[in-house]
Amino acid sequence: MTLTQDELKRIAAYKAVDFVKSNMVLGLGTGSTAKHAVDRIGELLRQGKLENIVGIPTSKKTQEQALSLNIPLSDLDAHPVIDLSIDGADEVDPCLNLVKGRGGSLLREKMIEGASKKFVVIVDESKMVKHIGGSKMALPVETVPFCWKFTAERLRRVMEGYGCEAKLRLGEKGKAFVTDNGNYIVDMYLEKDMGDLNAVSDEILRLPGVVEHGMFLDMASTVIVAGELGVKIKNKHSSY
């Protein structure tokens, strides 16, 4: 029997929720995979199998979902240390570096997941890549709206060596997509992989106008990968 991609996402998400214990402060991710994890947490709370959970949502959309499931919510100001975050990813490399943000929530995700003692990433096997960023799929960069074309051009030049095209992400009615933080996203489409990811990350973050990018380097503690042949759990620093 062939499982759909959404079924694989749900399997990975449910497996991650096995790590959740009562009394935890949880970072709640964004996207179609994380949605399954949030649903499952809501279900376990409703059944009394989890108690005293505090959720920190990574987007307005997840906040709405969590509220509809009666998951108690808070924020980083009140809970600067998070026990566990669970979130999806767009790409995962063999060192567990990630590309995130194709769903548009990269800044809040990076703030919340970076404040977590444990960050569990949930993906179906299609997200596994040899090198992040070189897949000709978007590497998202959140920028301030002010003179975004100027910032996009500077980003393109920084990444010129990797065969880069920079495009403003569009939302409804062909207007610029606006993040939960009131910013724009410039998607960088790269033909080649980036080599030294930390060096590229630093270069991008040095550009005035850039708020954050979607490379999550050395942040994931565990990646749960659901595939046709079962679930694999990959931990940081373990080879696979």
Ligand SMILES: O=C(CO)[C@H](O)[C@H](O)COP(=O)(O)O
């Ligand atoms: O980073 C994200 C949102 O900003 C998502 O986690 C990422 O895009 C994966 O989404 P999905 O689970 O829908 O495939």
